[in-house]
Amino acid sequence: MLMTKGRPAQAVALTAEGRRTFTSNRGLSIEEGLIFEIGRPEVTGVDLEEPAPFEHRLGACERESAIGLPGLSEPEAVRHYVRLSQKNYSIDAGIYPLGSCTMKHNPRLDEAMARLPGFADIHPLQPQSTVAGALELIHELSRWLVVLTGMEAVAMSPKAGAHGEACGMMAIKAALLARGEAATRRIVLVPESAHGTNPATATRIGFEVRSVPARADGTLDVAEVKARLDDSVAAIMLTNPNTCGLFERDIALIAEAVHEAGGYFYCDGANLNAIMGKCRPGDLGVDAMHINLHKTFSTPHGGGGPGAGPVVLSSRLARFAPVPFLRRDEAGLQLVEHAQEALDHDDLGPARSKVVSGKPGSTFPHPALEAFGRLTAFHGQMGMFVRALAYMLSHGADGLRQAAEDAVLSANYIRASLRDLLSQPFGDHACMHEVLFDDHWLKGAGVSTLDFAKAMIDEGFHPMTIYFPLVAHGAMLIEPTESESKASLDLFIATIRDLAHSVRDGDTERFQHAPSLAPRRRLDETRAARTPVLKWTKQGAALPSPSPRR
Amino acid sequence: MRYLPLTSEDRADMLARIGVGSIDDLFAEIPAGMRLGDLLDLPRHKGELEVERLLRGLASQNVTAGSVPFFLGAGAYKHHIPASVDHLIQRSEFLTSYTPYQPEIAQGTLQAIFEFQTQVAALTAMDVANASMYDGSTATAEAVLMAHRITGRREAVLSGGLHPHYAEVVRTTSRMTGDEVVTLAPDVLAREDLCACVTEATSCVVVQSPDVFGNLRDIAPLAARCREKGALLIAVFTEAVSLGLVKPPGEMGADIVVGEGQSIGNPLGFGGPYVGLFAARQQYLRQMPGRLCGETVDAEGRRAFVLTLSTREQHIKRDKATSNICTNSGLCALAFAIHMTLLGEKGLRRLASINHAHTIDLADRLETVPGVEVLNETFFNELTIRVPGDAADVVERLAARGVLGGVPVSRLLPGQGLDDLVLVAVTETVSEADRAAFVERLEEVVRC
Ligand SMILES: Cc1ncc(COP(=O)(O)O)c(C=O)c1O
Numbered sequence: 001m002l003m004t005k006g007r008p009a010q011a012v013a014l015t016a017e018g019r020r021t022f023t024s025n026r027g028l029s030i031e032e033g034l035i036f037e038i039g040r041p042e043v044t045g046v047d048l049e050e051p052a053p054f055e056h057r058l059g060a061c062e063r064e065s066a067i068g069l070p071g072l073s074e075p076e077a078v079r080h081y082v083r084l085s086q087k088n089y090s091i092d093a094g095i096y097p098l099g100s101c102t103m104k105h106n107p108r109l110d111e112a113m114a115r116l117p118g119f120a121d122i123h124p125l126q127p128q129s130t131v132a133g134a135l136e137l138i139h140e141l142s143r144w145l146v147v148l149t150g151m152e153a154v155a156m157s158p159k160a161g162a163h164g165e166a167c168g169m170m171a172i173k174a175a176l177l178a179r180g181e182a183a184t185r186r187i188v189l190v191p192e193s194a195h196g197t198n199p200a201t202a203t204r205i206g207f208e209v210r211s212v213p214a215r216a217d218g219t220l221d222v223a224e225v226k227a228r229l230d231d232s233v234a235a236i237m238l239t240n241p242n243t244c245g246l247f248e249r250d251i252a253l254i255a256e257a258v259h260e261a262g263g264y265f266y267c268d269g270a271n272l273n274a275i276m277g278k279c280r281p282g283d284l285g286v287d288a289m290h291i292n293l294h295k296t297f298s299t300p301h302g303g304g305g306p307g308a309g310p311v312v313l314s315s316r317l318a319r320f321a322p323v324p325f326l327r328r329d330e331a332g333l334q335l336v337e338h339a340q341e342a343l344d345h346d347d348l349g350p351a352r353s354k355v356v357s358g359k360p361g362s363t364f365p366h367p368a369l370e371a372f373g374r375l376t377a378f379h380g381q382m383g384m385f386v387r388a389l390a391y392m393l394s395h396g397a398d399g400l401r402q403a404a405e406d407a408v409l410s411a412n413y414i415r416a417s418l419r420d421l422l423s424q425p426f427g428d429h430a431c432m433h434e435v436l437f438d439d440h441w442l443k444g445a446g447v448s449t450l451d452f453a454k455a456m457i458d459e460g461f462h463p464m465t466i467y468f469p470l471v472a473h474g475a476m477l478i479e480p481t482e483s484e485s486k487a488s489l490d491l492f493i494a495t496i497r498d499l500a501h502s503v504r505d506g507d508t509e510r511f512q513h514a515p516s517l518a519p520r521r522r523l524d525e526t527r528a529a530r531t532p533v534l535k536w537t538k539q540g541a542a543l544p545s546p547s548p549r550r
Numbered sequence: 551m552r553y554l555p556l557t558s559e560d561r562a563d564m565l566a567r568i569g570v571g572s573i574d575d576l577f578a579e580i581p582a583g584m585r586l587g588d589l590l591d592l593p594r595h596k597g598e599l600e601v602e603r604l605l606r607g608l609a610s611q612n613v614t615a616g617s618v619p620f621f622l623g624a625g626a627y628k629h630h631i632p633a634s635v636d637h638l639i640q641r642s643e644f645l646t647s648y649t650p651y652q653p654e655i656a657q658g659t660l661q662a663i664f665e666f667q668t669q670v671a672a673l674t675a676m677d678v679a680n681a682s683m684y685d686g687s688t689a690t691a692e693a694v695l696m697a698h699r700i701t702g703r704r705e706a707v708l709s710g711g712l713h714p715h716y717a718e719v720v721r722t723t724s725r726m727t728g729d730e731v732v733t734l735a736p737d738v739l740a741r742e743d744l745c746a747c748v749t750e751a752t753s754c755v756v757v758q759s760p761d762v763f764g765n766l767r768d769i770a771p772l773a774a775r776c777r778e779k780g781a782l783l784i785a786v787f788t789e790a791v792s793l794g795l796v797k798p799p800g801e802m803g804a805d806i807v808v809g810e811g812q813s814i815g816n817p818l819g820f821g822g823p824y825v826g827l828f829a830a831r832q833q834y835l836r837q838m839p840g841r842l843c844g845e846t847v848d849a850e851g852r853r854a855f856v857l858t859l860s861t862r863e864q865h866i867k868r869d870k871a872t873s874n875i876c877t878n879s880g881l882c883a884l885a886f887a888i889h890m891t892l893l894g895e896k897g898l899r900r901l902a903s904i905n906h907a908h909t910i911d912l913a914d915r916l917e918t919v920p921g922v923e924v925l926n927e928t929f930f931n932e933l934t935i936r937v938p939g940d941a942a943d944v945v946e947r948l949a950a951r952g953v954l955g956g957v958p959v960s961r962l963l964p965g966q967g968l969d970d971l972v973l974v975a976v977t978e979t980v981s982e983a984d985r986a987a988f989v990e991r992l993e994e995v996v997r998c
Contacts, residue, residue, distance in 0.1 A: 047900070069672055071897055277590060
């Protein structure tokens with residue numbers, strides 16, 4: 001069938017060689033209409049028997065109107081989504097060097113394990129006796145996370161990194177409430193280089209953000225922190241390694257200073273990949289830290305999620321962790337779902353969970369005597385837990401440490417291979433798992449960071465993270481991860497060098513119109529924001545109505 | 551290690567290029583006393599076979615929904631998922647891509663999100679929908695915060711029919727910010743008078759339909775009352791399939807609609823990952839949380855899609871953002887979109903009818919069980935039944951007889967004197983034989 005939708009009115013679709021095609025397709029790059037254009041309301045791709053007539057029990061709430069949903073038969077639906085998928089870049093197809101995102105290989109074993117009916121086909125509210133294996137899995141993953149980070153306990157329910165930040169900051173708020181200082185300690189210190197979720201989380205929990213500048217080498221100076229510490233400070237939110245790819249070398253001193261001033265230390269653990277097995281956040285003085293299972297432990301990012309953001313907690317905060325949590329007693333693992341229950345159980349004293357690891361005398365996962373509440377309807381991202389545990393079991397303690405080392409090695413290899421051409425905002429020093437360049441070297445060349453990134457697309461690469469962190473002008477943050485072979489890194493480096501030479505040679509052509517070989521050229525983002533079209537409508541033909549060329 | 555491509559020779563070459571003698575030179579910034587010398591006390595790496603054996607062992611200890619007559623709901627529902635859904639979401643290009651920050655090479659994800667937003671808006675009869683939230687409960691908490699921003703008021707009223715865990719998530723967030731929450735008592739029979747609770751101080755009223763006890767609620771009068779008092783009406787659903795048969799909240803005057811989308815395309819999965827649906831009226835667009843995908847054109851004038859209105863979001867607005875959400879439930883939203891596309895209008899309506907018909911049948915059969923009472927006057931696919939004795943005990947004994955027979959209300963609402971109630975959900979996956987088995991086993995259990 002010839003597609004009549006999804007194309008502009010005039011035949012402006014030129015192929016790379018300037019050739020027009022009747023369909024607007026370009027070989028394997030196929031234009032695809034919206035389901036609302038190709039589907040029909042009377043078509044369905046699911047065979048269901050009409051039930052025998054019944055007298056409904058919907059009261060006054062029966063639907064009277066049409067929904068407006070088109071259907072596709074199975075072959076049409078499969079083709080639609082396969083064609084859409086072909087317009088995407090993916091880690092399976094090539095290096096995906098998005099700094100801060102840790103786009104590493106996603107093992108298919110993990111997918112297979114998450115799909116075992118024993119994990120995928122169980123209900124969160126089944127009698128606990130019927131889900132012993134699921135509880136055991138969560139407990140085992142908790143143990144790995146606690147041992148890896150050297151912390152006291154872990155709250156498993158947060159659904160992503162930002163949700164984990166909220167969890168950690170709520171635990172801090174609860175601790176302050178318990179101390180009677182929640183009203184006076186309202187300031188949270190956040191370095192300028194922090195990810196946007198950090199300040200957004202702090203205000204959302206009712207704190208006020210105060211920014212802390214970095215010193216010339218891109219890290220935080222303990223003196224700058226100390227200068228801002230007083231009894232109005234609730235906490236500091238610090239990313240380590242930080243978003244410039246640097247280890248915060250004053251971290252232990254900062255932790256000590258914050259603790260001394262009566263505050264707490266929240267660590268953004270998005271960059272745990274650099275240090276797992278090399279040092280433990282618990283030894284650095286961290287009170288709470290989220291772990292993005294979808295970064296460090298490779299649960300696939302899925303085009304924007306789902307993720308999972310368990311939060312490890314110090315002994316100062318463990319008691320405030322939210323429900324639900326696991327407790328091991330003589331009867332085995334129990335899922336505690338209500339704060340009151342937690343209190344009741346605590347009267348049992350010795351029945352509390354046994355130490356599995358961590359500091360002597362501690363409980364595990366945690367007693368949560370004063371659970372601050374609940375973050376989500378059920379027990380967290382079980383599907384991600386299975387994948388993460390499969391990943392961790394596969395690597396083992398040795399493989400995880402090797403992964404961290406290879407990630408750091410690869411980032412430094414890129415740094416060393418590009419340092420003569422690109423500029424680094426804080427000088428040329430060893431980095432951790434990601435290397436940060438800025439746009440100083442592009443000055444006067446008529447090429448911006450954005451142009452450079454788009455030219456990488458024409459070369460078949462996904463660009464690095466750009467314009468983040470904000471502390472570097474025109475930032476380019478490259479995180480190769482441990483998943484790339486040397487050959488892959490070498491081609492990536494050679495390509496960037498070739499592009500950089502073009503910049504030097506004044507070949508702006510290569511950048512300003514890029515990308516020209518991708519499924520789409522640059523988009524009119526201003527138009528998207530000025531006149532938002534956020535869903536398909538019948539009248540929506542305001543945009544060039546597509547038809548094949550005559 | 552099978553996932554690590556670098557060889558020792560590669561590593562040596564790379565260290566030489568970098569100009570350091572050993573890998574530990576690159577970790578020199580870690581304070582000396584804190585560097586780990588030995589491996590952590592965790593097992594060494596394992597082959598696929600061993601990992602699979604271990605995890606299969608754990609999986610086999612769980613009773614799966616598909617292996618027994620199964621009647622659990624209360625916010626998570628077992629529906630049949632067409633095989634093509636899971637096949638398609640495992641396409642590398644969907645599964646292993648990041649959030650579509652480079653739209654020229656992410657049109658697949660972006661177009662799918664645009665279609666998803668349109669589907670959700672149609673289903674709820676609302677103007678705009680976002681690209682997804684973590685789940686229904688977190689979407690509800692976000693909706694309350696959004697209502698506070700819009701109204702400038704700080705008091706939310708929660709219906710006694712709202713899923714108790716959703717209510718707890720809202721209360722937890724509010725406790726942190728010092729906002730007020732009025733939670734009505736558990737409302738098993740949908741008799742509460744929410745209109746009477748709306749005052750000039752009310753920011754929003756949160757009401758669920760079908761509610762957690764299975765009752766349907768005509769929220770139109772409440773919407774009128776909210777409008778009169780300048781409050782917003784937030785409508786919640788946990789069973790998306792219901793919207794095939796039930797009047798959509800947008801038609802009854804809701805200002806914000808949030809829901810759990812798990813029912814369409816996503817497995818039970820012990821509670822996650824799920825997909826939160828979030829829709830609102832057009833005038834509130836700029837106060838919405840989360841990502842939005844919009845239509846535009848590229849440099850050649852071809853239709854294209856892009857993440858837009860990001861000036862609401864954390865990476866631009868930082869401490870002034872409408873929400874802190876970054877990663878959402880992209881792949882679960884895709885599963886929802888694909889399943890919904892396969893169903894279409896016709897399929898969704900039929901699926902909803904089957905669910906409803908099966909539930910009517912079970913309700914009729916339960917009427918015949920001595921001592922058991924169905925409490926609902928109206929329902930879609932979930933009932934509250936009263937059993938003689940302790941409901942948790944009844945459910946355990948049913949499990950021992952090979953039937954997963956529902957959720958005891960006391961599991962969600964302990965200590966509220968509702969210990970004799972069970973929530974029972976019936977979907978298309980429940981066969982006639984399953985319904986017969988349930989009634990038979992229940993009869994045995996309540997008799998002894
Ligand atoms: C440094 C940092 N912190 C926090 C986050 C938020 O994590 P999530 O997207 O899982 O909510 C990210 C993710 O991009 C990040 O890079």
